[in-house]
Amino acid sequence: MEMSYDEAIKQLREWRNASMRKSTEIVEIGEYLLKKSSMSLFNDEVWLIFEQVYVAALDISRFDLADFCMKKLKGNFPDSVRIIKLEAMQLEACGEYDEALKIYNELIERDPTNAGVRKRKVALLKSKGDNTGAIKELCSYLHDFMVDHEAWYELSELYIKEMDYAKAAFCFEELILCNTFNHLYHQRYAEIRYTMGGQENIEIARKHFSQAVKLSSNTNMRALNGLLYTSYTMTSAKSSSKSGNSRSHATWAAKMILKKYEDADVKCMTVRRKETPEFLASATLMLKHLGTESNP
């Protein structure tokens, strides 16, 4: 392993805090760390690492490593509900959904305030391919835990999968209310509105794309492209002032996108960009249509 002990701990912590599903990588680093290093080197963080590596091991069917982690966890936390939940996850990993569901339902009955187990039940229904059931369960969860951002986000993803865009938009409205300065929420909300279509939705989408651009200090490429496309669509609006404004927004967005590509410093991209402008296609094309020349 090329990483030092400290780097490995730091990396696992980053992935844990961001809830990133990098199971193969977590197992690679975690297995080496947990098996080769002496337990005396660790502080209490080791139990979080055991849990993280356990879940990652289940994800890639490394049941041997999962058992190793579970033994250590159970040894230190013999009567823990959290451990029972982790054991039920192993049943899920083996496809024994009904047994796992029984355990989750028992834990929920014992303690309906256990958010982790209720969310695990939603994940189980999702694994079974029961999106409708997962949505129903998640809605019931959100009645009790209204401020859980992760849950609102997951619910919107489920609605998007079902192509129920109006409900997905509602979820993001809740998220934006709680966290107005998150440019990613504005951008995703705008994407949903754009997908719904129609003059009014395109206008709302444009507003949120432009807010996302502003909040991200012009770095959110999806928002820049979204602003370009929505403004460009609105250049054919009936009102001449709206159409004129849209023209200038679209031009600005296109030029900003071109500038971003100029600044991105990658050799193969630079060579290809000089030969053919296909990477800048949307921006270049739209600038042409808007009657403005782009800089070569």
Added chain:
Amino acid sequence: MSASQQMSFSNRAFVKMQLHAAKYPHCAVNGLLLACKETYAKEKAIVIVDTIPLFHQCIQLTVMLNVAFTNVDAYCKAYQLQIVGYYEAPDHLHAVIEPSLFSTKVADKMQDFFEDIKLVVIKNTEVPALSSVHVFDRYPDGKYKPSKLELEFASNSVETVEHLLRRKVERDLVDFDNHLDDISQDWLNSNINQLVVMD
């Protein structure tokens, strides 16, 4: 009902589709199929020479899909290719092998640009075998049914994918989502193209 007589996948096209599905086993992924324009015009044969991996997040949203289409289309025009199909690997391991509602809507729109659009659904449990590729044709009633065309693949496609998976090359695959997160990343995957020998 297919206007084309034959359909084949080059090594590069097959490999990139499989790597995309392998890179995101927990997500639905989608992408575009590119074919040689001249071969179709002359022989009515669809030779899929390349695939462009597109998204692995919220694939049912259309804005970035439009952006991707414009960029891929410009690339195609520059290199005498055309977009002839759309592939999707469902997120659920045991999903029913049929085109999703969203993919049929995308294919209906693509029909305006190419008369014989192909929809490919990847069977997750068969990756990386050749049998993971299921092609659907559009029938006059607007429904998509399994294609009756016999698919041809390069002889060493599966071997190549397995070799690349052992070397964990799928981690280096760049889809359009990765490109939008960091525009210095190349959605054409020239580095992976070089690793794969074109048939």
